[in-house]
Amino acid sequence: RRALFDYMGIESRAYPGEKGLNSGINGAGISVAITFVDQTSLESALNTKTPRGVLVEDILGHCSNVKEALSLYLKYYDTPLVGGNIVISDRTGGVTIEQIYPRSALEWHTTEPVVCTNHFLNLTMVNYSDHIGSKTRWKQMKRLLENGTDDISSIKRAVSDHHGDFPICSHHGNLRTNSAVIYDLTNLSMHYHYGPPCKNNWETESLLS
Secondary structure: OOOOOOEEEEEOOOOOOOOOEEEEEEOOOOEEEEEEOOOOOHHHHHHHOEOHHHHHHHHHHHOOOHHHHHHHHHHOOOOOEOOEEEEEEEOOEEEEEEEEOOEEEEEEEOOOOOOOOOOOOOOOOOOOOOHHHHHHHHHHHHHHHOOOOOOHHHHHHHHOOOOOOOOOOOOOOOOOOOEEEEEEOOOOEEEEEEOOHHHOOOEEEEOOO
16 A cells, blocks of 8 residues: 555564564654564564564554554454554554454553563463563663653663663673664654664654755
8 A cells, every 4th residue: 555654663673584664653743663572482473473564564654643553453453463562652642552363452541651571561471481571671661761751861861771680771691782763753753773772872863854
């Protein structure tokens, strides 16, 4: 289908050849981001399921608000998508969709900061190995955002945090922070950092320019 809105975003880079965008923003002021949560590895999931990046691009190209995006998601309801969180936001609020085919859960948001890492808050999964590190990062990011500060500078500091054994910005072990992105729905801009965001070499692009 031909896109109705201009959009930009970050390609999925976790596995070679993965289709679609990992996150993005469009000219109508809606953003979409995903995190991976599945019972198998991403490589195994992609062998049998549709990449969620395809859904991300479909939403960005054709939806002007969260309700439209949710309606479009329902058209994918019978499509086995790679499991994970899908966070959709506009200027009025947002929605988080937890989905691991064929189950899903939906949570609406209005004012509170929404934090998603690599586990579910509503759906139950058994024998999922990433809970400890994911929950630790989730709790730390909640603490960093609990004062309600949502300006770009504060968010940059939050995603650069090195606190604890499972830091938000990680340089060691299997969990390494390869990039970071912040979407500004008011100014329709994208602040992107290739590599660990603590290096503070951010680049900014705008759909208005």
